[in-house]
Amino acid sequence: MTSPAFAALPTPLADLLSSRRFGRIVVFSGAGMSEDSGIPTFRSGSNGLWSAFDPQQLATPEAWHRDRALVWGWYEWRRGLVAAARPHPGHVALARLQREAGAGIVTQNVDDLHERAGATDVVHLHGSLFAPRCETCGTPAQLPPPPAGDPAQRLEPPRCERCPALIRPGVVWFGESLEPAVVDKASRHIAACDLLVIVGTSGTVYPAAGLVALAADGVPVLEINPQRAEVASNVDFRWRSTAAQALPLLVEALLEAGTADHKC
Ligand code: OAD
Numbered sequence: 494m495t496s497p498a499f500a501a502l503p504t505p506l507a508d509l510l511s512s513r514r515f516g517r518i519v520v521f522s523g524a525g526m527s528e529d530s531g532i533p534t535f536r537s538g539s540n541g542l543w544s545a546f547d548p549q550q551l552a553t554p555e556a557w558h559r560d561r562a563l564v565w566g567w568y569e570w571r572r573g574l575v576a577a578a579r580p581h582p583g584h585v586a587l588a589r590l591q592r593e594a595g596a597g598i599v600t601q602n603v604d605d606l607h608e609r610a611g612a613t614d615v616v617h618l619h620g621s622l623f624a625p626r627c628e629t630c631g632t633p634a635q636l637p638p639p640p641a642g643d644p645a646q647r648l649e650p651p652r653c654e655r656c657p658a659l660i661r662p663g664v665v666w667f668g669e670s671l672e673p674a675v676v677d678k679a680s681r682h683i684a685a686c687d688l689l690v691i692v693g694t695s696g697t698v699y700p701a702a703g704l705v706a707l708a709a710d711g712v713p714v715l716e717i718n719p720q721r722a723e724v725a726s727n728v729d730f731r732w733r734s735t736a737a738q739a740l741p742l743l744v745e746a747l748l749e750a751g752t753a754d755h756k757c
Contacts, residue, residue, distance in 0.1 A: 498746040506730050506743075509713055510750050518747065519597040519686035520587055521705055522736075525693020525718060527606055529737035530578040536695050537720070546644065552666050557628075561659060566646040568662040572622045573639035575604040583692075583740035584610035590744045594751055597682035601694060601701050603664045616679045618671055618701045624663030627653035634660040671700060683707040690743070691728070692717040692736050717743075 499507040524534035535543045546567070550556050557564050580588075588611030590596040598607055599616040605623050607615045625634045632655045642648070650659045665671055683689060689708045696702040706727060708714055715730040716722065717739045732739050 496749060498742070498749045501742045502746055503730070503732055506715065506732065507746070509730070510746050514751055515688040515747065516594075516751075517597075517686045518590065518594060518688045518690065519599060519682050520590070520690045520692060521683070521694070522587075522598065522600040522602060522607070522692050523694025523696075524602060526583065526600070526736045527575075527578070527602055527604055528693065529581040529583065529735055530606055532574060532578055532604060532606075534693075534695075536697065548667055552664075553668050554666055555668070557661060557666070561661075562647040562649050565650040565662070566642065566648040567644055568622060568664070569639050569648050570642050570644045570646060571603075572636075573642060575606070575622055576639055578604075578606065580606045580610035581737040583736035583738075584612075586741040586744035588612040590747065593748055597686065599679040599682055599704070601698065616675060616682065618665070618675060618679055618704075620662075620664040620672075622662065622664065625660045626663050627656060627658050628661040629653070629658035630656045632656070633663075636660075676700070676704075679704055680707055684709065687712055688747075689714045690717065691715065692740065694718075695722050715743075 499511055525537065528534050528537065533540055533542050535541050551564055551567050584606050587598060587607060591598060591612050591614065598612055599618065600607060601619050603617065603619055603622045605621065625636055626632060627634065630653060632653055634651065634653065650661065653660060683704055684707045686708060689705060689712060691705055691714065708727060714728045715732060716728045717732045717734055717736060719733055719735050
């Protein structure tokens, strides 16, 4: 008899998870992970942020130098969106998978929804909306709660408490390098995993998207995405579902597989 946890999965995935146990699971997430919490993605149809806004005007060092109030206002709007959002059952399931099975979580997201669901070790490849820092000396800044605002609001960035420079968003912009230590940690996680779960990314932004290719030959790669995505050539299983729907089912089955012999 198949247990309910496995019956809820697509058959090829249920077959895989019932054939062996996975001890080093890594989840690689993108903006679609937070879509079910009401945070817009960048490229999903007409709702994507990059349909409404030009990344060259908002998410590059040149944009920042050209018009800091515009850029700061846009990121404060986004910080407000995230602060008002709540983690969904998929975030909660991944936090449980980390707590109970030591899963690694590598994200391109700059929100804190994985952490607010209970994950304690999240690798943020593209930085964080909640880690602003001085543009000159790098001193981290404490910000008050974000103001209620709109994406076109102009806000003057605050000044650093240590030097006369301004505070900038703690995210990685187009044209900037990813933090080497962060890339190194993400790479080690992925290269050592024995199951890679890719969720909610279009796989179009490098070098982050290229990291999924570091999974060793023969390591099963599962993609969860309601749409077709060109994430990686090494995807073995495509589950056309959302993060909020699929991840609780997946985690339930993985934890059941890890704790009991469910083949009966
Ligand atoms: P994208 O907006 O490019 O892709 C989001 C993906 O999520 C798409 O493939 C959607 O089909 C999928 N998706 C939508 N809803 C979903 C749901 N409910 N559950 C699961 N998947 C869903 O976002 P990213 O791939 O994360 O970079 O974008 C990568 C980078 O581009 C971002 O980190 C950001 C952006 O410019 C920087 O800011 C540097």
